[in-house]
Amino acid sequence: MIGIVGGVGPMAGADLFKKITEQSPARTDQEHLPVIMMSFPHRIADRTEYLEGKVLENPGIQLAKICFELSKAGVTVAGIPCNTAHAPAIFDKMLSDLRQLNCNIRIVHMVNETVNHIKQNFPIGTKVGILSTNGSYKQKIYFDKLVEAGFYPVVPDEKIQSELVHASVYDQQYGIKTQQGRITEKALSQLEGVIEMMKNQDTQALILGCTEISYALSTRTDKDITHIDPTSILASALIAEYNRSKKKAPQ
């Protein structure tokens, strides 16, 4: 079965589930893939706050425990729809805890899958914009991997990152995380303002590198800049991995 670690962003888990469903060529209920989503938000500390030293417990510890619970419930391959959780400080801790638990659930790496998708679809040297939380921004989660793969990452300066991008996700008055799934006009217009700046710098592709931002923007298209949605890429990778493991497993 496919597993979703929910609770890392109020709508991120449901959005990943929706994208798995949309990408499944099923014509009846019964043909859709088996999925378990465990959404235990109270157990997982905020990823950016951990990376910034504001909370002490590494969210990777609880992510490992939840993956272990998914595994016990029959899940063989799982995804975590939170880009910031893929910072090595968190993700590697989770993997090492899973090894200690002797748990061999396969976790699809959303950030690596996204960078692979870019490699396959854009020429080397393409300018790729990144919209993300401050946690991902400071840890350069996408930035370093893009450079390594031969692309030019485009990110806002620190002030714009914090006051326009990060705030669009976290602000208590209008941030996407804080409004029970409503996408406020202010969050949208701030993100759009930053995207305009990136377009003025000849950015041709844009990573919606926070699952809240992809939830808010993934249905929009823009002829001048190609939106790249990691949640959707994760959905597609989970389906592929599920099909591969099903082929291998004796029935």
Next chain:
Amino acid sequence: MIGIVGGVGPMAGADLFKKITEQSPARTDQEHLPVIMMSFPHRIADRTEYLEGKVLENPGIQLAKICFELSKAGVTVAGIPCNTAHAPAIFDKMLSDLRQLNCNIRIVHMVNETVNHIKQNFPIGTKVGILSTNGSYKQKIYFDKLVEAGFYPVVPDEKIQSELVHASVYDQQYGIKTQQGRITEKALSQLEGVIEMMKNQDTQALILGCTEISYALSTRTDKDITHIDPTSILASALIAEYNRSKKKAPQ
């Protein structure tokens, strides 16, 4: 924890999750409620097909097994976002199997909650339209309960029910269930046509009595006929029940 029995309608589980999230007054990820969704569509036979005698296994058997699995994973209260599954032939089988399993998970009854909501919000004698699958239609799932509560149910004749309403959900070319989460224009316009007929009969309220139909129509409003969304009412009842059980339980 709250449990969702998914897989009864491709998007129904995710839609219920979304509505729980939207109704939770949380300002951070961590304040949202713990939810497990088990979406095992391949295991649950189509509810209308069972009620029409086209498949033999009662879907209530698998629904009970999945509720039992939710219970073992820590769920105390669960919902099944499928109106047709609330037909007594299915729902009662599930409850009796759960008793045999000694499982005391509480299942919130979506149809009863919806009728209670109508009682609290509309005067006796109100004409209430019902859009549903053929299974719910023939079993009179909402019809009988509305009559008992003193309301006038309004339903299409059998031909319109089958060719316009049921087909909008099941048709292989344009039905909501068969299009991986896309809502086709044809499905929408058929449903809207039926709603217009109901409005011409002075129908004041409308039960979106199939989770696919509520997924397709719940964000629309109509000043002439009040949409009643069972998925949203189920979400609210699950939250209330969760809060009640949390108050009771020793921490």
